[in-house]
Amino acid sequence: MRKSVTITAVLFLALALGAFIEARKLPFGRVSAPQPGFFPLILSVLLAIIALLVLVEALKGREEGVVPREQLRWNKIGLALGALFAFGFLFESLGYLVTTFLFVTFLLRAVDREKWGVAIVVAFSASFLSYVLFGLLLHTPLPAGFLGI
């Protein structure tokens, strides 16, 4: 846990540095006449300072307000994330109905191993019903994909 906090603090520090460099490119102005660069620059400095604080705290080993949590099954999370990203990539090319169907089926099968029958039925009804809800009733524009559906 301590290691994760340290890594996170370092990442924040890196981000602060990056923001600082980028904010320098904007005009700063003066305190009496602040320009677009004013706020971001000050923020990046503040970010760096507090990130350092957190880093130092983590290195010293003083853990604050840590709630012990159960271990997560990262493999399932990874699968779900993969599915989410895939959805984004395929959405406009395969079209709404197909992508939704594949998405729900994949999640039901691969992540929690539902039976094929259940998976297909749920996926089918989900795609269909949501299409009715979003596409027809609410008039949300949904991509048709190359199959035309």
Add this chain to the structure above:
Amino acid sequence: MGLGFSVALEPTNLLFCFIGVFVGTFIGVLPGLGPIATIALLLPLTFKMAPATAIIMLAGIYYGAMYGGSTTSILVNIPGEAASVVTCLDGYQMARQGRAGPALGISAFGSFIAGTFGVVALMFFAPVLGAAALRFGPPEYFALTFLGLTLVSYLSRGSVPRAFLMAILGLLLGTIGMDPISGEERFTYGSLTLGDGLGLVPAAMGLFGIAEVLENLGKTLRGEVYETEIKGLLPNRKDWKESFWPIVRGSIVGFFIGILPGPSGAMSSFASYAMEKRLSRHPEKFGTGVIEGVAGPESANNAATAGAFIPLLSLGIPGNIVMALFVGALMIHGIQPGPLFIRNYPELFWGVVASMYVGNAMLLVLNLPLIGIWVKVLKIPYAILYPLIFLFCLIGVYSLNNNVVEIFIMVIFGFIGLLLRRVGFEGAPFLLALVLGPIMESSLRQSLLISRGSFAIFFSRPVAAVLMLLSLTCLVTSLIPAFKTKREELAARIGN
């Protein structure tokens, strides 16, 4: 007020009020999907509706979720959402003693009474505050947003520095897009999507929708639904006698805490619980199934939802993430929230207020008979539910701007949000900062322009000075060890 009721009782508005309240209770009952993700999801869909209808529905979802959350707390000992955590303490115990019915009943009645009280108070306070706010200038707005972020960070679950880190990150990422004063583009690197800034909706849905579901996926959620028949929903005479003052106190405390920026629902229910325990003649019994432990907090969190609308409706400043989403909803309809809101849009304001009365009544009538249905809903296996939740998030975010990039933004926020949560970094300060950032920045810059660079302006004006001092007190006390443990206790109980 008459105007308000004429708006609220229009058939379309009645219908959507009902839909809002129903959906709200539904997602309040479901663990994992909270009012934030749901409102964010339905936001883009309100585009086609009239502004009053949209707000009426969304508001219904908000206070409906408060009702729903208590159902799961009492029956399954899993809070449906943060504000219902305290109800688990005595509510679940009551269920185990076969008194689930009265617990649910008093919770529904208490919420109704408190909700109605909250709306009445809102009716009086909002216009008054709105008038006072007309004399607010940039320094006051800066101080207010500063206090808001300080409070949210102060009351967060993890360490304060980490919450601050998230808040500052939110402020920083809020600068992406157009500069509020000069209109120059910042940090957009030529991307059209970023040019509009980092959307509140993809970020909110990512951090609170996707991240939540991902985290649940990684665990195995099992809760025992209390199987016994729920007979006798009506609390008996003794119950009413014991609950009367807790309800009254809870409503008042809840309302005023609701006005303050921050997680008002959770804060108020916890404060009410602590207060009842302290005032009780049998404090040791708290935690074993005492009805005051349910009546007070449930009333408090419903009153708080009414109070939370005040900063939004009279000042135009959101006090928590849900209110921030409401700002988004208003802007979709081209309405700028602010002190002139009540003056410029009286039908909208009074219509929404009146609808809250109606909504509260609907909830009372709805919840008592529908408890059976909610219990069945709780039994749907999460494994089947979660792909649907994902699907709703994905479509919802796409329907905003037909932009697939926003889907990716949402998923990335979901993943990063999950990681950060595991390390003790909360999403709430980040989101609130993302929304308040532009207001904070423009008021800061304008103030400095007015004062020609002097920071004294924030302390020389009475209202600003008070707000700034409050914020600074929070900051300082969070650093002193003695206060540290107390604050942690408080925050841990709220957040957990």
